[in-house]
Amino acid sequence: MIIEINNLKKIYAGRTVVDIEKLSINPGETVGVVGNNGAGKTTLFRMLLDLIRPDSGEILSKGINVASDDQWKSYTASYLDEGFLIDYLTPEEYFVFVGSLHQLSVKDVTAYLSQYQDFFNGEILERGKYIRDFSKGNQNKIGISAALMQDPELLILDEPFANLDPTTQMRLITHLKSLKSGKLTTLISSHDLNHVTDVCDRIILFEKGKVIKDLYTNENTLKELEEYFSH
Amino acid sequence: MLSTFLNHQWLAFWRSRGKAGTIAAQLILGFVLLYIIGVSILVGLEMQEIIEKLLPGKSVMLVFNGMILYYFAIELIIRLQMQELPTLAVVPYLHLNIHKRKLVNFLNLRALFSAFNILPLFVFFPFCILHIGSNEGSLVCCMYLLTILSFTIFNNYAALYFKRISAQNIWVVLPGLAIIVAIGLLEYLKVFSIAAFSNIIFHEITVLPPVAIVFPILAGIMFFINARFLRNNLYIEELKSGEQKKSSTDYPFLDRFGTAGTLAAMEIKLILRNKRPRATVAKGLIFLIYGFMFYKPRFIASAQFHMMLFPAIFMSGSTILLYGQFMFGWQGAEFDGLLSNKVSIKTFFKAKFLLLTISATLLTILISFYGLMSWKILAVQFAAYFYNIGAGTVIVLYFATSNYKFVDLSKGTSFNWQGVGASTMIMALPLLIAPYVIYYPFSLISPYLGLAALGLIGIVGIFTRNFWTDFLVREFNKRKYKIAAGFRERS
Numbered sequence: 001m002i003i004e005i006n007n008l009k010k011i012y013a014g015r016t017v018v019d020i021e022k023l024s025i026n027p028g029e030t031v032g033v034v035g036n037n038g039a040g041k042t043t044l045f046r047m048l049l050d051l052i053r054p055d056s057g058e059i060l061s062k063g064i065n066v067a068s069d070d071q072w073k074s075y076t077a078s079y080l081d082e083g084f085l086i087d088y089l090t091p092e093e094y095f096v097f098v099g100s101l102h103q104l105s106v107k108d109v110t111a112y113l114s115q116y117q118d119f120f121n122g123e124i125l126e127r128g129k130y131i132r133d134f135s136k137g138n139q140n141k142i143g144i145s146a147a148l149m150q151d152p153e154l155l156i157l158d159e160p161f162a163n164l165d166p167t168t169q170m171r172l173i174t175h176l177k178s179l180k181s182g183k184l185t186t187l188i189s190s191h192d193l194n195h196v197t198d199v200c201d202r203i204i205l206f207e208k209g210k211v212i213k214d215l216y217t218n219e220n221t222l223k224e225l226e227e228y229f230s231h
Numbered sequence: 232m233l234s235t236f237l238n239h240q241w242l243a244f245w246r247s248r249g250k251a252g253t254i255a256a257q258l259i260l261g262f263v264l265l266y267i268i269g270v271s272i273l274v275g276l277e278m279q280e281i282i283e284k285l286l287p288g289k290s291v292m293l294v295f296n297g298m299i300l301y302y303f304a305i306e307l308i309i310r311l312q313m314q315e316l317p318t319l320a321v322v323p324y325l326h327l328n329i330h331k332r333k334l335v336n337f338l339n340l341r342a343l344f345s346a347f348n349i350l351p352l353f354v355f356f357p358f359c360i361l362h363i364g365s366n367e368g369s370l371v372c373c374m375y376l377l378t379i380l381s382f383t384i385f386n387n388y389a390a391l392y393f394k395r396i397s398a399q400n401i402w403v404v405l406p407g408l409a410i411i412v413a414i415g416l417l418e419y420l421k422v423f424s425i426a427a428f429s430n431i432i433f434h435e436i437t438v439l440p441p442v443a444i445v446f447p448i449l450a451g452i453m454f455f456i457n458a459r460f461l462r463n464n465l466y467i468e469e470l471k472s473g474e475q476k477k478s479s480t481d482y483p484f485l486d487r488f489g490t491a492g493t494l495a496a497m498e499i500k501l502i503l504r505n506k507r508p509r510a511t512v513a514k515g516l517i518f519l520i521y522g523f524m525f526y527k528p529r530f531i532a533s534a535q536f537h538m539m540l541f542p543a544i545f546m547s548g549s550t551i552l553l554y555g556q557f558m559f560g561w562q563g564a565e566f567d568g569l570l571s572n573k574v575s576i577k578t579f580f581k582a583k584f585l586l587l588t589i590s591a592t593l594l595t596i597l598i599s600f601y602g603l604m605s606w607k608i609l610a611v612q613f614a615a616y617f618y619n620i621g622a623g624t625v626i627v628l629y630f631a632t633s634n635y636k637f638v639d640l641s642k643g644t645s646f647n648w649q650g651v652g653a654s655t656m657i658m659a660l661p662l663l664i665a666p667y668v669i670y671y672p673f674s675l676i677s678p679y680l681g682l683a684a685l686g687l688i689g690i691v692g693i694f695t696r697n698f699w700t701d702f703l704v705r706e707f708n709k710r711k712y713k714i715a716a717g718f719r720e721r722s
Contacts (some may be wrong), residue, residue, distance in 0.1 A: 046567075049567075049570070049571040050570070050571070051567050051570055051571060051712070051715050052712060052715075052716070053712040070575055070576075073571070073572065073573045073574075073575075074573055076571070078571055080567065081567075082564075083564065083565060083566070083567040083568060083719070084565065084567055084568035084571070085565060085568060086497065086565045086568065087564060087565065088500060088501055088504040088505055088640070089497070089500060090479050092479045093479045093480070093500070096479075097493060097497060098572065100490070100493050101490065101493075101572055101573045101574060102573060130504065150573075
């Protein structure tokens with residue numbers, strides 16, 4: 001059990017945004033979180049990362065409450081939005097900074113980045129630009145690859161496919177699949193049902209903060225989801 | 232076309248998102264301006280009486296003549312700080328079928344609508360007309376008016392020009408600052424006097440009025456330099472000053488401090504690469520001339536340190552005060568990322584201490600040159616320095632843990648109240664009052680003892696820093712969700 005959620009609740013202005021009685025995620029799982037806007041996906045992720053305080057309940061990461069101890073930071077990597085990037089740095093500086101937090105030398109970082117040349121498509125490194133001057137899609141790429149570089153046990157990505165060009169989306173899917181063999185646990189939210197069912201082995205469907213469906217993917221999953229979303 | 236531009240500006244003002252705040256700011260500004268204009272008119276009309284009263288026995292003309300250039304020298308410095316650049320508003324028009332010349336004309340014309348351009352007219356014109364006109368004849372009077380008007384226009388475009396080139400290349404600020412400091416120093420050491428120079432110029436005008444023609448020509452040259460620079464640089468990238476290649480930078484000196492050093496290095500980059508923090512820190516450098524204004528020989532001779540304490544604390548701690556005021560709002564844009572990265576809050580605070588200590592140390596080294604005036608100044612400044620890094624930093628960081636306002640890094644500093652909250656408003660009070668509370672009781676025995684007490688408090692603060700860091704971490708953790716939530720609201 002890497003993540004365990006008990007009686008988690010978050011209320012904004014009288015409206016319940018997240019309301020999870022019990023949810024646990026096993027090590028090695030790749031979990032897709034789906035749901036319409038306002039279903040509480042991002043709020044849940046923010047609470048997982050201790051960025052928002054739950055109104056009640058708790059989130060345990062490896063058995064320790066994320067709000068009481070920073071332990072989880074050493075094995076968790078995430079990218080939710082541009083707010084995770086330091087926009088006045090060049091991408092290289094940002095990668096080196098994130099690497100240094102995990103005791104990676106400049107050399108390690110360079111070596112790591114070299115395997116992402118296809119993913120970057122020559123648009124990220126050595127462009128002589130600050131992160132703030134990149135397009136949203138390219139900022140996404142920087143954030144996602146910086147998260148992957150940390151070699152985490154728990155990876156949290158909020159809509160990683162949004163703003164990416166089709167080629168990069170395909171490359172990201174292949175890459176995420178290739179990471180599955182290890183002990184990496186991944187949480188991905190997405191609006192693209194094809195992509196999540198393709199990548200994830202478990203899908204959790206949220207509606208107004210509640211878990212409506214929690215299923216292990218098989219050949220019928222996509223159909224089931226499409227049915228839910230079409231009415 | 233010009234009227235369309237003006238109309239658009241008008242709409243932009245009324246439809247801006249933070250309208251209420253802007254209007255309130257403009258209203259207050261308007262009242263301040265009215266007051267200043269009122270005072271200027273009074274001063275202008277009563278100039279003769281005022282000079283006679285303040286400096287009895289001196290020739291009124293001599294004082295008046297000496298004052299003019301002095302006024303404009305100081306005005307130029309204030310303009311460099313406060314005058315707004317009307318540039319960015321032009322971007323949406325660049326791709327339309329409008330001649331560049333028209334856009335440049337508009338920018339130049341709009342630049343004239345500035346309070347700075349009205350004040351000298353109120354201050355100097357009445358005296359010229361009433362006094363000089365009747366004594367020296369109307370030709371001399373006209374030349375006086377022409378010269379003062381030319382200085383105004385020269386200053387107007389010179390300030391804009393320097394602001395524009397410094398927006399493209401920050402390093403031109405350094406020689407500019409050096410020149411200001413050098414002139415201040417020469418004036419202080421009585422080697423060169425602006426007033427005497429001013430006297431020579433205006434005496435010459437009285438004797439030989441046509442000489443004054445030089446000044447409108449100078450103003451015209453400045454106008455054309457500015458206009459040409461604008462025309463050649465009217466491109467989106469250049470208005471944003473982003474065309475040169477950005478390269479990665481390192482501060483190896485900070486490596487020895489581990490992760491805290493890395494974080495401090497990042498914040499140095501934050502300051503150097505973003506407009507508002509850069510301008511804030513640059514403002515702190517301007518305040519370094521406070522010493523010339525406050526360190527009076529009579530205070531030094533009689534060891535009246537309470538008169539020198541304020542400038543010493545302000546100069547050595549200007550970054551702590553001005554930059555620390557908005558902490559952690561500077562990092563509001565990436566705060567979620569910082570919190571979820573593998574950085575402990577304790578390291579985060581250690582990095583802040585490191586950054587503030589380095590900045591105060593650099594400033595203190597800079598102002599040590601005032602020590603040439605007297606060793607007593609050094610004593611005051613070092614007491615202030617220890618107080619700043621030992622106690623001031625803790626006060627600032629404590630207030631930072633209840634600041635929830637995001638700061639937009641890309642805007643200028645003048646009259647920019649974005650990011651100002653309750654905590655930023657009251658923070659300066661304890662920081663500047665506390666030293667007096669510490670100093671005063673001991674100074675009753677001896678002013679030197681007062682200084683020693685102040686310095687000692689600071690040194691105690693430095694040695695107990697670990698305790699204070701833990702205290703700040705606890706305070707931060709109490710409110711961290713509120714801070715992070717506040718920074719997510721970006722309006």
